[in-house]
Amino acid sequence: MDFDFRNYPLTCSLIVINVVVFAVLEVLGMTQGYTLYNAGVLTTSSLLDGQYYTLITSMFLHGGLMHLLCNMITMYYIGTVIEDVFGPVRFLIIYFLSGIAGGLTSMAVMIAAGENGGVVGASGALFGLFGAYGYLLVREHRKPVVFMRPTSSSDLKGFFGFLVLNIIIGLTPGIAMEAHIGGMICGLLASIPMYELMRVAVQREIDAGHIPAPYIPKPNPGYDYDAATAAHDAAMAAQNDFNRRYDSARPHQKEEMREEALDLDKR
Numbered sequence: 001m002d003f004d005f006r007n008y009p010l011t012c013s014l015i016v017i018n019v020v021v022f023a024v025l026e027v028l029g030m031t032q033g034y035t036l037y038n039a040g041v042l043t044t045s046s047l048l049d050g051q052y053y054t055l056i057t058s059m060f061l062h063g064g065l066m067h068l069l070c071n072m073i074t075m076y077y078i079g080t081v082i083e084d085v086f087g088p089v090r091f092l093i094i095y096f097l098s099g100i101a102g103g104l105t106s107m108a109v110m111i112a113a114g115e116n117g118g119v120v121g122a123s124g125a126l127f128g129l130f131g132a133y134g135y136l137l138v139r140e141h142r143k144p145v146v147f148m149r150p151t152s153s154s155d156l157k158g159f160f161g162f163l164v165l166n167i168i169i170g171l172t173p174g175i176a177m178e179a180h181i182g183g184m185i186c187g188l189l190a191s192i193p194m195y196e197l198m199r200v201a202v203q204r205e206i207d208a209g210h211i212p213a214p215y216i217p218k219p220n221p222g223y224d225y226d227a228a229t230a231a232h233d234a235a236m237a238a239q240n241d242f243n244r245r246y247d248s249a250r251p252h253q254k255e256e257m258r259e260e261a262l263d264l265d266k267r
Contacts (some may be wrong), residue, residue, distance in 0.1 A: 003163040007080075007084070008079065008080045008083050008084065008104060009088070010079075010083055010088050010091055010092060011075060011076070011079035011080050011083050011091075014075060014079065014122075015072050015075055015076065015079075017060060017105045018060055018062070018068065018071070018072060018075075018122065019072065021060045021061065021069070022061075022062055022065075022068050025039055025061070031062070031063070031064065032063070032064070036061065036063065036120065037118060038055050039057070039061055040053070040057030040058060040060075040061060041054065041057075041061060041118040041119070041120050042054040042055055042057075042058035042103045042107065042118060042119050042120070043117065043118035043119075043224050044107055044108075044110050044111055044115070044116050044117065044118075045116055045117065046118075048111075051231070055099075055100045055103045056069045056099070056100070056106070058103060058118075058119060058120050059096075059099040059103075059122050059124070059125055060119070060122070061120040061121065062120060062121055062122075063095060063120055063121070067121060070166075070169060071121060071122045071126060074126050074162060074166060075122065075126060077158070077162055078126060078129045078130060078133055078162065079091070079095075079129060081133060082094065082132055082133060084148060085136060085147065086132065086191070086194060086195070086198070090191075090194045090198075093190065094128055094129060094132050094187050094191055094194070095125045095128065095129060096125065097128065097186055097187070097190050098124055098126075098127065098128020098129065098131070098183040098184070098186045098187040098190070099122065099124045099125030099128065099183060100186075101124065101128070101183055101185070101186030102123065102124015102125065102127065102128070102174075102176075102179035102180065102183030102186070103119060103124060104181045104182065105124075105133075105178050105179055105181065105182025105183075106119045106124075106176040106178050106179040106182070107119075108143045109160075109178045119176045119179055119212050121156070121179075123166070123175075123179060123180055123183070124180060124182060125183060126166070126183070126184030127166070127179075127180040127181070127184040127187065128182040128183040128184060128186050128187025128188075128190070129187055130159075130162075130163055130166075130184055130187065131183075131184040131185065131186070131187030131188030131189075131191065132188065132190070132191035133159060134159065134163075134186045134188065135188055135191050135192060135195060136151075136195060137151045137155055137159060139157060139195065139199070143202050144196055144214040145199045145202050145206070145214060146195065146202055147201055147214070157189075166180070167180075175234075210230070235244050236248075
């Protein structure tokens with residue numbers, strides 16, 4: 001997918017804002033330790049004190065360069081897809097609702113455990129986009145409407161690859177996995193009514209002839225998969241039998257077997 005600001009203005013803007021915020025805080029020496037807390041980190045104490053804005057500001061803070069890079073690469077991959085399919089307004093709603101839900105989930109876990117900690121990063125929001133994308137892939141797999149084509153194995157491989165990678169990173173000590181889970185659940189739940197309403201609207205446009213129907217490849221009726229598989233297995237068994245006989249044959253017998261095989265190839 002071509003990374004073009006004109007096609008994905010919100011995804012590009014979010015990446016730029018996150019990078020600029022990190023660069024400014026790095027210059028000010030506020031990206032590590034307690035100095036970062038003064039920049040708007042979401043903490044249990046700030047939330048209980050009514051500083052609800054930290055639910056938003058913490059989404060634009062990162063605890064190091066690697067944290068930022070991982071999130072921005074993920075933002076590029078998943079953000080462009082969701083913004084393209086759901087549109088900018090729905091994209092922002094899913095993104096910020098998921099980020100807030102992830103932060104609240106993490107705070108609830110910390111408060112229940114009697115801890116006074118804090119969280120930063122866009123991971124909760126990004127996992128919310130993963131939740132939306134997962135639902136999209138499932139609904140568009142066999143009967144595409146919004147995607148205009150059936151979702152492919154490469155779509156699923158890319159989705160699960162990035163998801164597993166982010167889950168592995170989330171298992172690192174100090175990463176708030178509960179924020180990821182809360183964000184993903186919120187993103188999934190928020191995307192369902194948005195997607196279904198879009199699907200109905202797009203289907204109505206297709207039925208009216210205003211837009212073309214999605215392309216769905218038709219299977220070849222003359223292709224017998226079971227017969228082809230059986231033929232392949234038989235050929236492999238014959239080849240393995242030939243190899244066994246060849247390995248145990250005498251030199252003059254091997255020459256005869258090679259000539260026989262060449263004759264078969266010529267036929």
